Amino acid sequence: MDSDKINLELGCTTCTTQTTYSVPIGPVHPALKEPIQFTFRLSGERIVGVDIKPGYAHRGIEYMGMKRNLIQVLYLAERICGICSISHPLALTQAVENAAGIEVPPRAQYIRTIIGELERIHSHLLWAGVAAHELGFDTLLHLVWKVREKVMDLLEQLTGNRVDYAIPIYGGVRRDIPDEKAGLAYEALSYYKNLLQDMINAFLHDKSVAMRTSNVGVLTYDDAVALCAVGPTARASGVKKDVRQDMPYLAYADMDIRAITPEDYGKPVVGDVFDNIVVRLLEVDQSIKIIEYCLEHMPGGELTSIPKVAALLAVLKKADGEGIGRHEAPRGEVFHYIRLEAGVEAPVAWKVKAPTYSNLMSWVPKFMGDEIADIPIIAASIDPCMCCLDRATLVDQGGGEAVKLKEELVKLSREKTRRMCG
Amino acid sequence: MIFATLIKQLLHKPATNPFPVKYMPKSVTGLLGKVARGEARINPPVPVPTDLRGKLTYDRDKCIGCQLCIKVCPANVIMFKPDEKKIRIHVARCTFCHQCVDICPTGALGLSNEFLLADTDRFSPNLIVE
Numbered sequence: 001m002d003s004d005k006i007n008l009e010l011g012c013t014t015c016t017t018q019t020t021y022s023v024p025i026g027p028v029h030p031a032l033k034e035p036i037q038f039t040f041r042l043s044g045e046r047i048v049g050v051d052i053k054p055g056y057a058h059r060g061i062e063y064m065g066m067k068r069n070l071i072q073v074l075y076l077a078e079r080i081c082g083i084c085s086i087s088h089p090l091a092l093t094q095a096v097e098n099a100a101g102i103e104v105p106p107r108a109q110y111i112r113t114i115i116g117e118l119e120r121i122h123s124h125l126l127w128a129g130v131a132a133h134e135l136g137f138d139t140l141l142h143l144v145w146k147v148r149e150k151v152m153d154l155l156e157q158l159t160g161n162r163v164d165y166a167i168p169i170y171g172g173v174r175r176d177i178p179d180e181k182a183g184l185a186y187e188a189l190s191y192y193k194n195l196l197q198d199m200i201n202a203f204l205h206d207k208s209v210a211m212r213t214s215n216v217g218v219l220t221y222d223d224a225v226a227l228c229a230v231g232p233t234a235r236a237s238g239v240k241k242d243v244r245q246d247m248p249y250l251a252y253a254d255m256d257i258r259a260i261t262p263e264d265y266g267k268p269v270v271g272d273v274f275d276n277i278v279v280r281l282l283e284v285d286q287s288i289k290i291i292e293y294c295l296e297h298m299p300g301g302e303l304t305s306i307p308k309v310a311a312l313l314a315v316l317k318k319a320d321g322e323g324i325g326r327h328e329a330p331r332g333e334v335f336h337y338i339r340l341e342a343g344v345e346a347p348v349a350w351k352v353k354a355p356t357y358s359n360l361m362s363w364v365p366k367f368m369g370d371e372i373a374d375i376p377i378i379a380a381s382i383d384p385c386m387c388c389l390d391r392a393t394l395v396d397q398g399g400g401e402a403v404k405l406k407e408e409l410v411k412l413s414r415e416k417t418r419r420m421c422g
Numbered sequence: 423m424i425f426a427t428l429i430k431q432l433l434h435k436p437a438t439n440p441f442p443v444k445y446m447p448k449s450v451t452g453l454l455g456k457v458a459r460g461e462a463r464i465n466p467p468v469p470v471p472t473d474l475r476g477k478l479t480y481d482r483d484k485c486i487g488c489q490l491c492i493k494v495c496p497a498n499v500i501m502f503k504p505d506e507k508k509i510r511i512h513v514a515r516c517t518f519c520h521q522c523v524d525i526c527p528t529g530a531l532g533l534s535n536e537f538l539l540a541d542t543d544r545f546s547p548n549l550i551v552e
Contacts, residue, residue, distance in 0.1 A: 071521060160475035310490060
């Protein structure tokens with residue numbers, strides 16, 4: 001990767017007369033949906049440098065979780081993010097089941113998959129609406145969000161809640177999908193199948209969308225790989241990376257899931273905002289197929305391996321060990337690590353890595369060389385979620401510089417290992 | 423093509439349900455009085471799904487005071503009353519996960535379809551179940 005391109009030095013040290021100026025955007029700004037601070041270095045209209053400072057939405061959720069029992073932690077995890085309100089619990093339940101050695105019955109795995117994919121449909125349509133709004137195409141925003149209502153209604157029918165579905169529990173799921181509800185699901189899926197081509201026409205065959213998004217916010221294949229981008233952001237750059245494909249879990253192992261790239265639409269990979277729209281719309285189609293497969297091939301049997309919640313609490317209290325859980329959230333890979341100790345109800349350690357954390361640095365090459373007016377759509381193109389992202393905060397009591405670089409962090413990490421090993 | 427969709431939209435009935443009335447009344451109590459006298463009508467809300475997770479129901483006689491619901495509640499909604507060995511539920515804080523319903527050994531807790539829970543006082547009788 002070109003090291004000059006990702007230049008975080010904002011001051012111009014070599015030139016005698018100033019040819020660039022800086023524009024701060026954020027932490028709170030109408031162009032941004034959530035708090036984050038950008039400092040752009042501009043030469044005329046062109047962006048020549050960008051500094052990103054997250055850390056304005058930290059809530060200390062992992063710390064709160066370490067003071068609660070695991071069932072309470074599940075609902076806390078659901079509230080890490082409002083859009084990914086099944087992705088975090090799916091990753092957490094997998095981590096805890098991994099640590100405590102709890103089996104999940106096949107029917108429960110299929111139900112989890114269905115709810116997870118329904119969430120992907122609603123998240124991608126929500127993003128498509130936001131993208132249209134950022135382009136100034138509010139007609140499309142309202143049209144897409146009208147279409148999105150159907151999946152929200154279906155989720156409410158299946159789970160009882162419009163958001164924060166409270167469906168997974170350690171060892172299974174809490175609600176079945178009986179035949180009459182499966183009928184509702186089929187109905188919603190056929191609604192989407194009929195409308196998807198309209199959506200693709202409205203976005204991808206529209207002159208104004210193409211003008212504003214083609215060759216804007218380009219993330220090349222090499223940059224995406226070097227910066228460890230995940231999810232649709234990476235796939236839009238042609239990186240065939242998808243947890244469902246690479247490490248199948250739940251019901252995904254029974255299907256042939258392939259990471260979707262712009263090539264599937266029959267266009268060369270550019271990695272621009274247009275490709276992001278292509279990938280997300282095609283993934284809605286993929287999700288519809290996955291849900292159909294799950295509904296058709298849903299195995300019978302138990303919903304959970306430990307039906308009594310009080311017994312589950314006892315099993316979790318006895319559990320000892322550590323586990324990881326990964327899930328392909330709509331924005332990319334979400335990762336949960338948990339450590340349990342026998343006799344302690346609360347997790348001893350809980351670590352969450354949300355997709356936006358991995359995608360954050362891909363903003364830097366995306367912004368470079370583009371215009372000020374492109375900032376909102378490029379910022380939205382990775383589908384950022386600050387409340388997912390902010391998982392740690394650094395407080396320096398001495399009032400010193402509260403920024404740690406990689407070398408210092410490695411040093412601190414090694415010191416902690418030595419301290420813990422005695 | 424989007425234009426054709428938009429023209430079609432014009433002919434559709436609006437999806438918005440003007441609940442409870444189309445325009446904000448000058449006085450809410452005045453409106454309620456009119457409704458009581460039969461001079462005004464309230465639009466019914468959009469029907470809810472069959473097993474919506476709404477306001478909790480509590481069967482006081484079935485409750486044995488085991489406090490398991492208090493243990494699993496993620497939002498600390500439920501308060502134990504040690505004298506009577508019964509519970510009080512503050513619905514204003516409830517996150518509607520209904521984990522307490524799942525764990526209740528006697529089936530004293532249940533779910534209802536009631537969702538009209540907006541109130542200016544979090545301790546109003548409508549928001550306390552006991």
